[in-house]
Amino acid sequence: MRRAALAAALVAAGPGWAETDILDLTSAERAALRSEIRALLLEEPEIVAQALNPPSPVAQETQQRIADDKALLAALEPEILNGNRIALFIGADCGTCARAAEELAALSREYGATFILHDTGDTAAARLADRLGMTDLPFYVLPGMILRGHIPKVVLPRYLD
Known part of the structure; x- marks a missing residue:
């Protein structure tokens, strides 16, 4: 005005x-x-x-990618989590996947957190991982976030709260 x-x-x-x-x-x-x-x-x-504070094209692009990733994750969460608290993606040729699955099963019993295991040897699980842009296994999906790599048993409970 x-x-x-x-x-x-x-x-x-x-x-x-x-x-x-x-x-x-x-x-x-x-x-x-x-x-x-x-x-x-x-x-x-x-x-x-x-x-x-002039707008930074790089920062704006990064913020847009983050927003796009969050929107994609929100759209895929029902299929990925299928009513569970955590999804773990594992696959062949993954040195830490078996340990990640064992630790998650133990945490599930201890904390009562349900989880679903997606093995990328299965075509549907591989497609989900691909749609998320995730190539390195294992990785975890929780509501609103993806955790890359094997998360140690002592760290994972903080994401369950």
Whole structure:
């Protein structure tokens, strides 16, 4: 709103303002400009925030990828978790998958957290892992998050709370 008023004032000033050297203002012109700028910044402080924190294309792209990943995970969670608290993806040629499955089974008994095991040797499980973009096994899926790699038995309970 204030921007529009400032723009209208500049247009109304006509050619005289256009001919004014912004670096060579009179004291009265400088005071008037300072007053308008101050009023504008008080009314719309986000102008300063935008100037001090310009948008970063890399950060915006990263935030978009995160949002896309979260949306994909939310869409696939019912199929992946199938009513369970945790899903564990394992597969052949995985040195830590058997241990991860054993530890998760023990934690499930201890904490009462249900889990589902997806073996990527199965086509449907492999497709789910592929849709998630996950290539390294094992990995865990919980509501709203994916945990890559074998999570030690002493660490995993904190994700169950």
